[in-house]
Structures are given as C-alpha cells and as structure tokens.
Amino acid sequence: MAFADNLKDLPKVSHLEAIQLLDAEGNEVARIENKPGQAGSLAVYNHLAQIFGAISPDAAKKGLDLYAEHTEDALQNPGKHPNIDRLVGLAERGETLRVKQVFAV
Template identity: 40%
Template structure:
C-alpha cells in the first residue's frame, strides 16, 4: 500500500490539536501540530502512540517508517525534506526512547 492508502487505515486526529514528543525529563523536544501539511504525520505518530502505549523507541519508529511508505525512501534520499520521518531515523540510529503524548483540543 502507498501512504495515501495507509492513511485511510489510521485513526483520525480530528479531536487533537497536535502531538508532543517528550524526553525522560518530560521536556517537549518535538511537536507535530494539527495543521494542513502535517496531518499525515500526526496520524502516523498518533497511531504509534495508540499501538505502542505512548512509547517511541526503535520498534515503534521502525513501524512508523513502514507506515510512511514511499515517503520513507524519499526522506532517505532527501535529508531534511521530511523532518518527522528524519526524527524516526534518529530514534533508530541512536536507540532513543521518548513518550508520545496526544494533545486534545
């Protein structure tokens, strides 16, 4: 499936204003807002939050890359073009662990 098809299988995010990624000190280190152009990323990260009990680690990041489908290949070829995918690469490369916190409207 391509990314557009995968999106149809993911939970909706109409009730969210965004999603925070926090470190072990509860500091927000990344935020994905619920705005046009970021909604696909928000849906992927929200799906990861639900599927992995709010944990973002190597395993959940790998699943996220699979969900981003063809955009993952584009991100590998064009570092910086897809910052939310680059973030997942970084989690995997550095064996990082974060919490995903959905921010309700």
C-alpha cells in the first residue's frame, strides 16, 4: 500500500501538538510537530508508540513498512527524509527511543 493509504488507517493526531523522542537518559533527540510536512510522520511515530510502547527496533521496522514508497526514496537519498532515516538507524543499531506526547491546548 502507498503511504497516503497507510495514513488513512492510522489514528488521528489532531489532539497532539508534537511528540518528543527521548534517548535512554531522557534527553530530547528529536521533536516531530503537528504541522504541514511533519503531520504524517507524527501519525506514524505516534502509532508506533501506541503499539510498541516506544520506538524500538521492531517498531522502526514496522514504521519503514508504513512509510512505503518513501522508505525506498530515503534509502537512495540519505538526509532527504530525516524521520525515516532515524528509523533506519534505530533498526540497524538496535536502539530504542521513548516517546513523550505533547498535547494541543
């Protein structure tokens, strides 16, 4: 399935302002905001956190499947899709990031 089709099946994220990705020490390593250009990634990462409890290597692999055609583009063009690049790195290194939701007010 295409990324746009996969997004339709994910939970909505209108209640979120952003999510923070935290390393093992609790430091923020990334923030994905609910704004144009990031809303799809917010939905993917939020879904992964709900299913897996964190962005683990297994969650990262599932996320790469959800990104569909964009994953192949990211692999061919490192740096073009940083949120996909992050998942590739987590899966390859066996690392996990915690997710903290920032709710919209």
